[in-house]
Amino acid sequence: MGLIYALGAFLSWGLVVPVHFRLLDGVPAWGILAHRIVWSSLFITLLLVGLRLMRRGPGFTLQRRHGFLVLSALLIASNWSLYLWAVQNGRMLDASLGYFINPLVNVALGALVLRESLRPLQLAAVALAGIGVVAAVVAAGTLPWIALALAVTFAVYGLIRKLVPIDPILGLGAETFALLPIALAYLSLAPTPPGQDTGQVLLLMLTGVTTALPLMWFAAAASRLKLSTLGLLQYLSPTGLLLLSVLVYGESLPPSRALVFGLIWAGLALYALDAARRRPVAAHLPADEPA
Secondary structure (H helix, E strand, O other): OHHHHHHHHHHHHHHHHHHHHHOOOOOOHHHHHHHHHHHHHHHHHHHHHHHOHHHOOOOOOOOOOHHHHHHHHHHHHHHHHHHHHHHHOOOHHHHHHHHHHHHHHHHHHHHHOOOOOOOHHHHHHHHHHHHHHHHHHHHHOOOOHHHHHHHHHHHHHHHHHHHOOOOHHHHHHHHHHHHHHHHHHHHHHOOOOOOOOHHHHHHHHHHHHHHHHHHHHHHHHHOOOOHHHHHHHOOHHHHHHHHHHHHOOOOOOOHHHHHHHHHHHHHHHHHHHHHHHOHHHHOOOOOOOOO
């Protein structure tokens, strides 16, 4: 089940969300961010009421973990802000590189913080992906700070969501509600962009769904999968974005990016081969227990 949640989150971020934002050209980045928070809060509230998660009984209290959830809220808001800033300022190369680096940070955090071990084929898979990222950095000619910031903020966010034992919907609700006052203050003070029609308003409202659902799926996957597994699966997002850019929007694919693409997918193939070889052992494990 963790694999299904991860695929839903990463394919949404790689294919659905970019198309959604592309349709919102002309809306200021901070306006999109504020709308994402407001409509996500409403969407999650409806889910909480509909699923009656508030009435799960004893054991659910936010007091012991609210500090971590406030920190995760600030991290995800920083990540969203950095990404939108990069898009608005022509720094998509940095943003793309950041999301290629991010899974490697996940793997490193899994090994250093959670003491997750890697088997030989898994180490080879990570090495191939790492070579691809280094090639991208060399091709860019510099180590951009925006890429590192995007990678680190989302990796630490994923670590917190793995360590905090809370239902994914409740956790995301706590995060968005913590950010809601700031978003409402911005929308109340910012002028309405000219030429905003009904279609754009509806698209802004839908940011609540396209923001909340992948994050809930990601949190559910993070609680079920090893961080190293989650980190390698996360390459699906920038890969999907790359394919979308080239095949749908007609952007050119430089040779350096083609090299990165090939090395990363070779790493994923090795990781999949390792998982397939261990499947008979995994079949005897309880559901959602990492092999």
